[in-house]
Amino acid sequence: MAIDLQMPVLVVDDYKTMIRIIRNLLKQLGFTDIDDAADGTEALEKMRQRPYGLIISDWNMEPMTGYELLKEVRSDEKLLKTPFIMVTAESKTENVIAAKKAGVNNYIVKPFNAATLSAKINAVFGV
Amino acid sequence: MAIATNAAAACLSPDSISEPNSSEKQVSPHQTMSAEAAENFSLAEVLHLAHSSVKTLKDFLDKLETSVGDDFHQIMDRISQTREDIKQLNTKDNDICPIMDAENELKLVVKATEDATHRIMEAAETIMTADANDPASYHRTVEQNVMDIFEACSFQDITGQRINRVVETLDFVDYRIHKIASFLGLENSSQSREFDEAAFYEKLKRKDALILHGPQDKADAVSQSDIDDLF
Numbered sequence: 001m002a003i004d005l006q007m008p009v010l011v012v013d014d015y016k017t018m019i020r021i022i023r024n025l026l027k028q029l030g031f032t033d034i035d036d037a038a039d040g041t042e043a044l045e046k047m048r049q050r051p052y053g054l055i056i057s058d059w060n061m062e063p064m065t066g067y068e069l070l071k072e073v074r075s076d077e078k079l080l081k082t083p084f085i086m087v088t089a090e091s092k093t094e095n096v097i098a099a100k101k102a103g104v105n106n107y108i109v110k111p112f113n114a115a116t117l118s119a120k121i122n123a124v125f126g127v
Numbered sequence: 128m129a130i131a132t133n134a135a136a137a138c139l140s141p142d143s144i145s146e147p148n149s150s151e152k153q154v155s156p157h158q159t160m161s162a163e164a165a166e167n168f169s170l171a172e173v174l175h176l177a178h179s180s181v182k183t184l185k186d187f188l189d190k191l192e193t194s195v196g197d198d199f200h201q202i203m204d205r206i207s208q209t210r211e212d213i214k215q216l217n218t219k220d221n222d223i224c225p226i227m228d229a230e231n232e233l234k235l236v237v238k239a240t241e242d243a244t245h246r247i248m249e250a251a252e253t254i255m256t257a258d259a260n261d262p263a264s265y266h267r268t269v270e271q272n273v274m275d276i277f278e279a280c281s282f283q284d285i286t287g288q289r290i291n292r293v294v295e296t297l298d299f300v301d302y303r304i305h306k307i308a309s310f311l312g313l314e315n316s317s318q319s320r321e322f323d324e325a326a327f328y329e330k331l332k333r334k335d336a337l338i339l340h341g342p343q344d345k346a347d348a349v350s351q352s353d354i355d356d357l358f
Contacts, residue, residue: 015284024277028270060288065337089285091348095338096357107354110342111281114274116351123358 003125007053008033012043012069013087014061018110022056022087025114029121040064044072047079054121059088059095067099074103083124087112205310212307229293235344236286243282250275285342292341299327 009031011022019036026034035052037043039061047055055073057066064072066086073079086099089110096107106120168176250272257268302324333339342348 013284015287017280018284021277021281025274028274060339060341065339067337089288089342090338090340091343092338092340093349093353095340096349096354098338100357106358109348109351109354110285111278112351113278 003121003127004053005030006032008035008050009054009056010043010046010052011036012038012040012055012057012061012066014038014058018058022117025117026056028114029118040066040069040072043069047073047082052082054124055082055084056087057084059086059090059099067095067102070099070102070104085120085124087117208310209307212303212310229296231344232289232293235342236289239282239286239289243279246279247276250279288341302327 009026011019011026011034013019013022013036023034023036035046037046040057041064043055043057044064046052055069057069059066066088070084070086073082073084080103083105084103085106085108086104087108087110088095091109099107105124108116108120253272254269257265259265
């Protein structure tokens, strides 16, 4: 099964540089519809306006963190099935376990490379 | 002795002097009294004077004791408070107030910046020296190295988080030092900088609740392969 490269992807990060980096990496991987949000609150608003095929979110953001966003998404009937990848510098085991318990599909530690991002996206979609 | 005698006399009112009883009349050989004083005052007067002096002295010492005691209590309180403030600067209590190792954070920032710069320069040099005579190979080389430059730029996110932690630490230390200085009277309280201590502790509690540790040292961080195993 191939990944639908036309599906809308939402990148959530409070660092504009990181959004730009992930956008460029996704473009390199062939994704064409990439949107972004600066924190969990903005992401949630966008997700309620439009369905996304994949969320790639940072953890450490204000006012709503990626972890809070994940829990909101998983508790919302309309959004709960949206694939969610956490891309973060939070690299303690307790963070990974907490994210997994909250329903994250995969977890990438910063700094990362295009190959890792590609591999995790493939894993989420069972490719 | 004349001065003492006059002073003693001034303390006595004629009404207050009563006849001494027989036992009071017995003067010990050790009791010292000048011949002149002995001539001017009766034994009863001397004893009354002594009694009065002792009482006055006792009242004075009582007041002195209370006053000195209060001063010592205030000093003790100040020492205790200052010790607490200094303790806060050194605390490693991660549950309430993590004081980060700012020096280590800055070293990691320097290292990350250096690594990223090298990586970007290497990628740029590879593109510069690539053979353009083979367009397909050249295109591949450029694409790979541009991707490498993108990846290397992600250092800014991590160093940004580390620097923010250092700034937070410095803000806290600065506030504490100003508080101690103000408390010890070394600084005018009007010169004290504004710092919302309640908000600071609230932020720490929030970080704790939302598991916000920030970037870790490699030794403390879980690797990507270990994370992959968990999934």
